[in-house]
Structure formats: C-alpha cells, structure tokens
Amino acid sequence: MTEHELRALASFVDLPDERDLAPAVRARLRGRPRRRRTALVVAVAALAALAVAFAVPPARSAILRLFHLQGARIEYVDRLPDVRTAPLDLGVPISPADAAGTAGFRPLASGLLGPPDEVSWDGSLLWYRYGRTRLLVSQFRGRERIDLVKKVVERDTMITPVTVHGQPGYFITGGTHFLYVAPGGVVRTEPVRLRRQVLLWQHGPLTLRLEGDLTIQRALRIARSFG
Amino acid sequence: MGVYAAVVGRPQDESELVARARRGDHDAYEELVHAYQGIAFRTAYVVAGNAADAEEAAQDGFVKAYRALWRFRPGAAFKPWLLRIVANEARNRRRSAGRRSALALRAAHEPSGEAAPSPEATLLGAERRQELLAALNRLGEQDREAIACRYFLDLSEAETAAALGVRPGTVKSRLSRALERLRVDLGEEGP
Numbered sequence: 001m002t003e004h005e006l007r008a009l010a011s012f013v014d015l016p017d018e019r020d021l022a023p024a025v026r027a028r029l030r031g032r033p034r035r036r037r038t039a040l041v042v043a044v045a046a047l048a049a050l051a052v053a054f055a056v057p058p059a060r061s062a063i064l065r066l067f068h069l070q071g072a073r074i075e076y077v078d079r080l081p082d083v084r085t086a087p088l089d090l091g092v093p094i095s096p097a098d099a100a101g102t103a104g105f106r107p108l109a110s111g112l113l114g115p116p117d118e119v120s121w122d123g124s125l126l127w128y129r130y131g132r133t134r135l136l137v138s139q140f141r142g143r144e145r146i147d148l149v150k151k152v153v154e155r156d157t158m159i160t161p162v163t164v165h166g167q168p169g170y171f172i173t174g175g176t177h178f179l180y181v182a183p184g185g186v187v188r189t190e191p192v193r194l195r196r197q198v199l200l201w202q203h204g205p206l207t208l209r210l211e212g213d214l215t216i217q218r219a220l221r222i223a224r225s226f227g
Numbered sequence: 228m229g230v231y232a233a234v235v236g237r238p239q240d241e242s243e244l245v246a247r248a249r250r251g252d253h254d255a256y257e258e259l260v261h262a263y264q265g266i267a268f269r270t271a272y273v274v275a276g277n278a279a280d281a282e283e284a285a286q287d288g289f290v291k292a293y294r295a296l297w298r299f300r301p302g303a304a305f306k307p308w309l310l311r312i313v314a315n316e317a318r319n320r321r322r323s324a325g326r327r328s329a330l331a332l333r334a335a336h337e338p339s340g341e342a343a344p345s346p347e348a349t350l351l352g353a354e355r356r357q358e359l360l361a362a363l364n365r366l367g368e369q370d371r372e373a374i375a376c377r378y379f380l381d382l383s384e385a386e387t388a389a390a391l392g393v394r395p396g397t398v399k400s401r402l403s404r405a406l407e408r409l410r411v412d413l414g415e416e417g418p
Contacts, residue, residue, distance in 0.1 A: 003378065003406070005351055005355070005359060006359070006374060006378040006379075007378050007381075008351045009351060009356060009359055009360065009378070009379070010378060010379040010380075010381070012332050012351070012356050012360075013330050013331070013332060013360070013375075013379050014330070014331045014332060015269050015272060015273075015379070016268075016272060016278040016281070018264060018265040018268055018269075019264065019268050019282050019285070020264070021260055021264045021267070021268070021282070021285055021286050021289060022257050022260045022261055022264065024286050025256075025257070025260050025286060025289045025290055025293075026253060026257055026260075028286075028290050029253055029256070029290065029293055030253065068249060068250060068251045068296070068297065069250065069251060070249070070250045073297055168250070168251050168252075202250070
C-alpha cells in the first residue's frame with residue numbers, strides 16, 4: 001500500500017457536493033441582538049466557550065454578540081463585568097495647534113461644533129471636550145490598531161448600525177456601558193455615565209467616538225460634520 | 228452595517244479581504260466564505276461523518292470565525308485558521324452524537340462500455356479500493372482523519388495540523404503510524 005494509492009482513492013471516496021453556505025452565514029451575521037430572556041439563555045449556552053477567550057478582568061460575562069469597527073470592538077454581554085470604576089482620565093491637555101503633531105495623524109474637526117474647549121492626548125486617543133454642549137469626542141488611527149477600544153454593553157443596551165459618509169458606525173443607547181482603553185494590554189475603566197449615548201464610527205483611517213446626551217439624529221448630524 | 232463606498236470592485240487578495248472583514252465588511256467576508264466553503268464543508272464531513280452535521284458545522288464555523296477575527300493575526304494564512312474552527316465544530320457534533328464516522332466509496336464509478344478507465348482506476352481496481360477503504364475505516368478516528376485530510380482533501384501538513392488541532396510534527400508522526408497500521412492490516416508489512 002502506497003501513498004499514491006491513497007491519493008488515487010480520493011477520487012472514489014464519497015464526499016458530498018459542496019454546499020452554498022454564504023446566504024445562511026450572511027443572514028446570521030446580520031442578525032440583531034436577541035432581547036428575550038429565553039433567547040439569551042440559548043445564546044449564552046452556545047457561546048460559553050467563546051466567552052472564556054474574551055474574558056474581561058476581573059469578572060467574566062458571556063458574550064452574546066460582537067460588533068467590530070476598525071480598532072474598536074463592542075461586546076454585547078448578558079451582564080456587565082464587576083469592575084471598579086475610576087475617574088475618567090483624558091490624558092494631558094495640549095493646544096489644538098499641537099494636536100496633529102502629538103497624535104501623529106491629522107485630526108478631524110467638526111464644522112457644526114466649532115473648536116473644542118479642551119484638547120488632550122492620553123497616549124492613544126485624542127480627546128475633544130465641548131463644554132457648552134457637554135459633548136466628548138475621541139479619535140484615533142483605528143486602521144492601524146486592533147481593538148484599541150473595547151466597549152462592553154449589557155443586554156438593556158440597544159446597538160443600532162448606522163452609516164456615516166458611507167462608512168459603518170454604531171449608535172449605542174440605553175442601559176449602562178463601559179469603555180476600556182487598552183493600549184499595550186493595559187485595561188482602564190471609566191465610570192458608568194447614565195443618560196449618555198455613544199456613536200462610534202469610522203472615517204477613513206480614523207475611528208471616532210462621540211458621547212453626550214444625544215438622539216440618534218443629532219449624533220449623526222454631528223458625526224457627519226466631522227471632516 | 229454600513230456599506231463601504233471604497234471597496235466596490237473586484238475581489239481583492241485574501242489579506243485585504245480579511246482586513247476588510249475585520250472592519251465589519253460582510254461583503255468581504257462573504258467572498259472568503261465563497262472561497263473556502265468547499266474545503267470547509269468537506270473537512271467537516273470527514274470529521275463529523277455525515278453531510279447534515281458537516282453543513283451545520285461549516286456554517287457555525289464561518290460565523291464563529293467572523294466573530295473571532297479580532298484574534299486573527301494579520302498576514303497569517305486564513306485557511307488553516309478557519310479549518311481549525313470548523314473541524315472543532317464538526318468534532319463537537321460527532322462527540323455529542325456519540326457515533327463513529329466512516330467513509331464510503333461513491334456508487335457507480337466504473338466506466339461503462341468502451342470508455343477508457345481513469346488513471347486512478349487503472350492504478351486502483353475496484354476490489355483494491357474496497358479493501359483499502361475498509362482498512363481505513365478500521366483505523367482509529369485520529370489516524371483516519373489525518374489520512375483523509377492529507378490524501379483525500381489534499382490539505383498541506385500545516386493545514387492538516389490546524390484541522391486536527393495538533394502540531395505539524397504530530398501530523399507527520401500520525402500519518403507515518405497510520406500508514407504502517409494500514410499496511411499491517413492489509414498484510415503488507417515490510418521485510
């Protein structure tokens with residue numbers, strides 16, 4: 001018996017015809033988060049193994065769905081991890097004129113919001129704070145980073161896919177949510193802030209995040225004003 | 228999910244498709260599904276042992292692979308990474324069903340009339356095929372999977388290793404051992 005014989009045997013072995021899996025896979029990828037308790041239980045069971053790999057310290061929650069943008073990942077979990085919150089640290093204040101040189105990319109500005117009241121750099125993200133409108137915008141080169149920003153949301157949170165200038169984004173509202181900024185694997189947390197909505201979107205090589213007391217329409221208007 | 232204005236056009240190379248899929252581009256991922264659904268399904272079939280389980284395993288594997296793309300190392304080969312996930316799905320199904328998989332010969336393969344036999348048929352007569360496959364099905368799951376992946380699906384050693392969830396060196400030793408067992412079973416031991 002030789003390897004040649006085994007290779008020849010291949011053409012006689014009954015291997016079923018190829019199936020077109022793409023339509024079913026696409027339909028499943030497009031599915032929305034399930035909100036019903038019974039559906040959640042099923043999803044938790046099915047994804048239990050996956051959750052181990054995606055564990056967020058110090059607690060573990062079953063991940064029900066994932067949403068990706070360049071450099072950003074949103075985990076949709078059955079319960080939030082039990083983390084200790086800390087004051088939000090926006091890094092070191094810098095002048096708007098120094099923003100591009102410090103961040104290493106040309107930051108986008110909003111024609112609608114005008115210049116920010118404060119600009120800061122935390123080593124990974126460039127932050128704009130708009131005091132009067134109580135809005136917070138961060139941006140970074142998402143195309144070159146893998147999951148720099150990880151947001152964990154619970155099941156009371158609604159995630160709505162949106163399009164900004166032809167590129168994908170997500171509007172996140174309801175419940176509470178956390179932002180994890182993990183350059184170099186270091187995990188930081190920000191406090192839960194209620195009644196705040198978040199829009200994450202891509203713009204060319206950049207990924208932006210807008211946070212404030214926003215409707216989806218207003219968030220999209222502001223996002224589309226960045227260029 | 229939004230539509231990327233900049234990616235309309237001809238299919239791009241694999242790394243570009245993977246990069247786009249990582250950014251949430253379902254169209255790019257669908258191209259990858261089309262490219263690998265054949266080998267994914269056949270690999271699942273070899274492991275699971277029936278077409279229905281194989282189809283489910285391949286489909287689940289593609290969905291899980293998409294959701295795990297953030298872990299995929301840019302520049303690495305997508306096929307072995309995918310096959311590892313799909314084969315795991317198939318293996319789980321086979322275990323939960325508690326059955327042993329077996330391969331069979333296709334029916335009605337003999338040429339009729341004066342049609343010339345294929346090179347494979349010339350090398351391997353009908354009786355020899357039955358004999359070989361029967362011996363193959365008497366091997367353990369691990370040995371049979373290794374042979375099927377390497378010789379029937381024509382996977383490389385690295386791809387076979389990924390599908391089996393072992394190191395490439397283990398594939399070599401497992402194949403060598405499996406071939407030896409086949410020879411013993413067929414009464415073709417060396418001098």
